[in-house]
Amino acid sequence: DQLHISDAQVRVESENGDFSFTFPNPKNVSEFSMILFKGSEKEEICALHLSEEKVIPMSNVTYCQTQNSRNSTTFILKNLGRQHIDVYTYDLKIFLPPPYIDCCLKETNLYVQDKTEDCFSLGLVSWIIIGLIILAISCVCFVVACYLRNKNQNSESNSHEYNSEYMPMAAVNAAKKTRI
Numbered sequence: 001d002q003l004h005i006s007d008a009q010v011r012v013e014s015e016n017g018d019f020s021f022t023f024p025n026p027k028n029v030s031e032f033s034m035i036l037f038k039g040s041e042k043e044e045i046c047a048l049h050l051s052e053e054k055v056i057p058m059s060n061v062t063y064c065q066t067q068n069s070r071n072s073t074t075f076i077l078k079n080l081g082r083q084h085i086d087v088y089t090y091d092l093k094i095f096l097p098p099p100y101i102d103c104c105l106k107e108t109n110l111y112v113q114d115k116t117e118d119c120f121s122l123g124l125v126s127w128i129i130i131g132l133i134i135l136a137i138s139c140v141c142f143v144v145a146c147y148l149r150n151k152n153q154n155s156e157s158n159s160h161e162y163n164s165e166y167m168p169m170a171a172v173n174a175a176k177k178t179r180i
Contacts (some may be wrong), residue, residue, distance in 0.1 A: 006082075017080060017112075018077065021088070022072050022073070025070070025073055029097070032092060032095060033094060034073045035049055036075045037089040038089075044060055044148035045077075048061065048066040055068045064076070067096075075090075077110075080110075087108070089106070
């Protein structure tokens with residue numbers, strides 16, 4: 001009867017890409033721990049242990065901070081990226097008064113959107129790649145055009161008949177070039 005925490009009382013809020021999970025502290029309890037787990041493997045991210053008005057925060061990662069007030073405990077996750085998308089589980093352990101109670105409060109799926117800088121950099125990279133592809137295609141077209149132009153000029157100079165300009169219908173042998 002001492003524990004009256006429901007899922008509706010656990011608040012999840014997002015502000016500027018940071019997520020905060022706020023839990024009301026259990027009433028009539030002198031020692032408890034609140035733990036935040038990540039993933040189905042239940043990797044402990046951070047915890048807060050409250051004992052006779054001593055607050056002991058623990059964190060296994062740099063992106064989790066804890067806050068405690070008389071009424072609530074808050075876990076704040078900062079600077080999250082796509083690698084932090086997972087299921088987060090909140091666990092409450094009550095030590096005093098007896099009996100020892102260990103209960104899972106709630107599981108939350110956390111989805112982290114890409115930051116605008118990431119979107120910009122991904123867009124910039126794709127535009128750079130498109131630009132390089134267009135440049136490569138232009139260079140290939142230029143080389144092919146130069147090759148065809150040179151080939152066309154060579155064939156005109158080799159098959160030019162000097163008399164054909166004046167009498168296009170006459171069957172005249174081409175003038176022979178003198179060889180030295």
